[in-house]
Amino acid sequence: MKTTSHPAALKVVTLASCALAAWSPLAIAGNGNGNNGNGNGNSSSNGNSSNSSDSANTNTIPAIPVGWLTAFPTVVQTGTKPTLSWSITYPSIVKDYVDIIPPATVDPKEELDVEVRVLGNGVTVSSGYSYNFVNAEAQLSFNGGNYQRIFYGTNYHVNPNTVVWSKKKVQPHQTLRFGGRYYYNGWGTTYTSSKGTQNVRTLVNGDIPPTKVPMYSAPSLEDFIKPYLDKEGRVKIGPMDVIVFMELTHSDYQQYDQGYDLQDMVLLVTFTSNQPKNNNGHGNNVDGIDSSNPGKANFMEYDTDPNVDDER
Template sequence: MQPQAVMKKQSFTALSSTVLVIAALASPQALAQSVNPIGTLTASPNLVPAGTRPTLTWSVTYPVSVMDYVTIKIPGGITPKQNLVCDVRIIGASVTTQDAKGKTVYLETLGQILCNGASTWSTIFDGLNTDTRIQTQAIVKSFTATANQPINFGGYYINKVKSFAYTSQIGDNVRFQVNGDTPPSNLPGCNDASLNSFLKPYLNASGKVQIGPMDVIIFMELTTNNKATLGYDLQDLVFLVTFTKPLNP
């Protein structure tokens, strides 16, 4: 009966180790972001005679990072290192003004993209923050991004006339960030009243960017390039870009 007793003890020990590892690797924060490592623990032999120790073998697959597949420059945009499928979601558009009665109203805001060596910008969003596409965080463009071709984003708003268009090709009114980054200091903190509600799910309790491992979030300031003004808050237009490997590279 001794081998059976040892086997039970060994099984219990291995199970305990596995539970501890899962608890350490899969914190609620990690699970929420789907970036926790996945691993297995095997013991050989299965039956361990008294006085001997099993050989424990770990197999851990670590999550990928979007920075393994793209480079980001400000200015300069996102450049994929290989062909990648790119889904662009609209998260929010918050340029406002006051009407004749002093009521705050949203202004028509346009987001644009320049990619795959194109010479002209394409509009991927034209609407207000009340737009259904924003409420559902809809994909506004899906395409295969060509390796080594920069992807640039830009935007402007219309208040009777078209405003100046800011892009990621010049200056830093368009910012790119990945999971775990500390947001620019001009962006309101996660507990600030001035932070737009559409951004709150993308910042964790520590105020850091909370998105998927293959995501890039894009913050745009469209009303001014003067960082000393309160209006420079980088939340006038926000996109979320998700990259995946194509099925047939």
């Protein structure tokens, strides 16, 4: 770990103190629609899924810089220079790790773990003056393979804490694509990422949803979506999450119909990097030296271990 002179130490203390913060794993909010987590209906998987009950979203990459800072000795006399040690893990965003290919293909850039959850199924049919939820199916295609069912049921079968599909060590360019359809007196049309349809859309934190997704305060917005939009109507999810909106009851040609709202099936895809980017304090913070650029800094004497890549 690098030690610094007193002037440099003062600067580092200020920066690090501003960056350090406690954090806890992100827990998926309830969908506010009375979903009681009673299973996911007749869902099946490709053998990589994990349907353990109430598995919380434990994204291990923080949304803000976190870390630690120590000084030794803790009490010093005038003129004495303490030794500082620190470690900072910087926030990451999902687009650092995957490419989002519109409208709904996710292409990993490096090895990642992935989990998929269902946030809600908004397909309904009218019955007199009321609306009843009907069954719908969510599908996933991995690495160009066939689409397979990962969920089947009504909105009452949705538990947003349940992982319906997961896979460890997804390799670069092993794509994820999504699809869905509903069942009511027979199967409706299947819409998937592979068909180039706008009925399946992927967004990340801070994105503005398509105009067909009602604003946060709109009475037509499904309750299960509200926890994932802020008051300005932007997507509010974790920094390593991707949200998938689907329209299953109307085609692209019916985009101006009031029923085309992209709320019929909503998924949350969470990625975890096995190599989060961080800096352990003796490289890029001061001298810019590490194993990725040895010998290119002006202050070679400050690098205590040029063989360590501080970005990893």
